[in-house]
Amino acid sequence: QLQLQESGPGLVKPSETLSLTCSVSGASISDSSSYWAWIRQSPGKGLEWIGSVYFRGSTHNNPSLKSRLTISIDTSKNQFFLKLRSVTAADTALYFCARVTTGFDAFDIWGQGTMVNVSS
Amino acid sequence: DIQMTQSPSSMSASVGDRVTITCRASQSIGSWLAWYQQKSGKAPKLLISRASTLQSGVPSRFSGSGSGTVFTLTISSLQPEDFATYYCQQGNSFPRTFGQGTKLEIK
Numbered sequence: 001q002l003q004l005q006e007s008g009p010g011l012v013k014p015s016e017t018l019s020l021t022c023s024v025s026g027a028s029i030s031d032s033s034s035y036w037a038w039i040r041q042s043p044g045k046g047l048e049w050i051g052s053v054y055f056r057g058s059t060h061n062n063p064s065l066k067s068r069l070t071i072s073i074d075t076s077k078n079q080f081f082l083k084l085r086s087v088t089a090a091d092t093a094l095y096f097c098a099r100v101t102t103g104f105d106a107f108d109i110w111g112q113g114t115m116v117n118v119s120s
Numbered sequence: 121d122i123q124m125t126q127s128p129s130s131m132s133a134s135v136g137d138r139v140t141i142t143c144r145a146s147q148s149i150g151s152w153l154a155w156y157q158q159k160s161g162k163a164p165k166l167l168i169s170r171a172s173t174l175q176s177g178v179p180s181r182f183s184g185s186g187s188g189t190v191f192t193l194t195i196s197s198l199q200p201e202d203f204a205t206y207y208c209q210q211g212n213s214f215p216r217t218f219g220q221g222t223k224l225e226i227k
Contacts, residue, residue: 037216047156047164047207049216060214063121096163104170105211106154110163 002026004111018084022097030055040093126219132227143191143208152212
């Protein structure tokens with residue numbers, strides 16, 4: 001069955017770049033009936049959509065992060081990626097990757113999440 | 121951006137109770153509304169999409185209704201495993217947005 005797994009550093013220094021990878025197994029990331037997303041949750045807070053990427057590489061990004069954010073995809077590796085530049089303590093969060101099935105536009109499969117702390 | 125507002129923000133209830141959570145959108149989103157359940161430290165679980173479509177494997181005590189700007193999630197008879205935080209999310213337009221959550225606690 002489809003599984004998603006986030007990976008990346010758990011600690012990033014302020015002003016540096018946060019880089020995460022989501023590895024997809026059990027299905028092709030090129031499936032045209034799906035697209036892929038990053039979502040985060042600050043400690044004790046609610047859920048924030050970061051952005052989404054389609055298998056051809058087009059993206060939708062949260063305007064609140066847009067100038068710092070790059071989301072990309074590598075279909076040959078069945079992975080997609082998040083890069084967030086110039087991080088601050090406000091970017092400390094549990095980061096999730098997820099699948100969206102087109103036609104439902106809900107996050108139906110999630111990774112377990114990876115905690116990223118921004119601290120010197 | 122479409123703002124999603126849930127009510128109540130928290131509530132307490134007993135096993136066997138019928139519970140309703142409301143989600144209001146700041147503008148019409150048709151039926152592009154999903155509900156999630158999240159337990160502490162875990163990834164959210166999709167319960168309902170398209171306002172009323174129950175995900176495979178989700179117990180039938182969960183149901184969703186509504187369209188336009190007002191939506192409800194109903195749990196017909198609370199079970200011990202249902203105590204969690206629930207979120208709504210709109211899929212009508214970008215940026216996708218979530219409600220602030222409703223924490224359901226044991227009375």
